[in-house]
Amino acid sequence: MTGTEEGLVKGKSAEEKRKPERIFSGHRVKSSVTVIQVDGELPKEQIREDAKPLEELTFTSALPFLLCDPEIFQEYIAIGTLCWIRGRVLRVSNNFTIFRRRKDMAIYEGAGVALITPFKANGEINYDKLEEIVEEQIAGGTDAIIACGTTGEASTMTHEEHLEVIKFVCDVTKKRIPVIAGTGSNCTETAVYLSQEAEKNGADGLLVVSPYYNKATQKGLIAHFSAVADSVKIPMLLYNITGRTGVNIQPATIAHLWKNVDNIVGVKEANGDFSAITTLMNLTDGGIDLYSGNDDQIVPLLSLGGKGVISVLSNVAPAQAHEICAAYFAGDVKRSAKLQLEAIPLIHALFSEVNPIPVKAAMNLLGKETGPLRMPLTEMEPEHQEVLKKELQAYGLL
Numbered sequence: 001m002t003g004t005e006e007g008l009v010k011g012k013s014a015e016e017k018r019k020p021e022r023i024f025s026g027h028r029v030k031s032s033v034t035v036i037q038v039d040g041e042l043p044k045e046q047i048r049e050d051a052k053p054l055e056e057l058t059f060t061s062a063l064p065f066l067l068c069d070p071e072i073f074q075e076y077i078a079i080g081t082l083c084w085i086r087g088r089v090l091r092v093s094n095n096f097t098i099f100r101r102r103k104d105m106a107i108y109e110g111a112g113v114a115l116i117t118p119f120k121a122n123g124e125i126n127y128d129k130l131e132e133i134v135e136e137q138i139a140g141g142t143d144a145i146i147a148c149g150t151t152g153e154a155s156t157m158t159h160e161e162h163l164e165v166i167k168f169v170c171d172v173t174k175k176r177i178p179v180i181a182g183t184g185s186n187c188t189e190t191a192v193y194l195s196q197e198a199e200k201n202g203a204d205g206l207l208v209v210s211p212y213y214n215k216a217t218q219k220g221l222i223a224h225f226s227a228v229a230d231s232v233k234i235p236m237l238l239y240n241i242t243g244r245t246g247v248n249i250q251p252a253t254i255a256h257l258w259k260n261v262d263n264i265v266g267v268k269e270a271n272g273d274f275s276a277i278t279t280l281m282n283l284t285d286g287g288i289d290l291y292s293g294n295d296d297q298i299v300p301l302l303s304l305g306g307k308g309v310i311s312v313l314s315n316v317a318p319a320q321a322h323e324i325c326a327a328y329f330a331g332d333v334k335r336s337a338k339l340q341l342e343a344i345p346l347i348h349a350l351f352s353e354v355n356p357i358p359v360k361a362a363m364n365l366l367g368k369e370t371g372p373l374r375m376p377l378t379e380m381e382p383e384h385q386e387v388l389k390k391e392l393q394a395y396g397l398l
Helices: 070-074 127-139 159-173 188-200 218-230 251-260 274-283 295-302 318-329 333-350 357-365 382-394
Strands: 006-010 076-079 081-085 088-092 097-100 110-114 144-147 179-182 205-209 236-240 264-269 289-292 308-311
Touching: 110 318, 127 159, 144 159, 159 179, 159 188, 179 188, 188 205, 188 218, 205 218, 218 236, 218 251, 236 251, 251 264, 251 274, 264 274, 274 289, 289 295, 295 308, 295 318, 295 333, 308 318, 318 333, 333 357, 333 382, 357 382
Parallel strands: 110 144, 110 308, 144 179, 179 205, 205 236, 236 264, 264 289, 289 308
Antiparallel strands: 006 081, 076 097, 081 088
16 A cells, blocks of 8 residues: 555455454454444544654545554554545545554453353253353453363364354343454364354354463464464463363564564463563563453452453353453442452352363352253362352352
């Protein structure tokens, strides 16, 4: 794109860039860019401070225009067609929209639920109950739904079940809040396949765990995550949880991927290593979308520039988990910290055995009838379940 005196400015075609289907809170759209639909002049706050002074532009009322400066195209993408001569707008297509490029806004801010998957007594997925749970989460103020992650027992699903659950959750959610699909695997080809299919099925983003068991090197992690991200157009979060995978994604590796792969926008950090987190935020100038993978560390991570949490607690207390984040973002840090501390005993009970054993038990105690776990996970030990029941009561949920 060059600033010739006369020319036709074209945006990305539908094949190259999917049009947004809905604008979410924070202006995140399915194509992972920020919408700046404008009528008249582009708001000054949306123009780079180092942009060249603008020429006088004339335009018809209610018709958006595009800055005819090649440097601006480093930050903006246009969908639709605009004709101009010497800085004067001649014609604009009705659907013309200006987009800010990726990574300006997070997929979501706040508490996204790491959703459980309900099963019938025979082990089949209970889709009727899954629909109920999704609706309850949305009504409870959950900011996003993460389907088929660790908490969703995706590791015990067939590929067909995995993708069907993602599609079902997307269909039920109907774009009211973003749906992030867990599509990680220790086989790159499988991760690519699951990610591409999740995108086709309507997922708004991906959560991709580091390859487990085969323990790739940092170079291998870069190759793996790059291959998965390059296979789709929707934004992707890395998932760093060394205790489950046996390999740590080092801060420099995460920063490299964030800087060099356009749709790798953030990371779920579940290691609890705040020295590594501060290093990562330093390496990315605080620009990476950082989410806590630990419910007991939401506020500390927000204080370092985090966007929110991918939460197990949200399964039983969606409003409360949301409010921890909302209070912080509203500037009421004291209240946010108070809410975080009040939830600590329940959070500890929810992790008294390996996740998702306690949270499935908690859902059943609350009368949600989410069914059994799939092997090799087993039901919660009676003594732990008794503690969990007491904490649910103390927190006012039971």
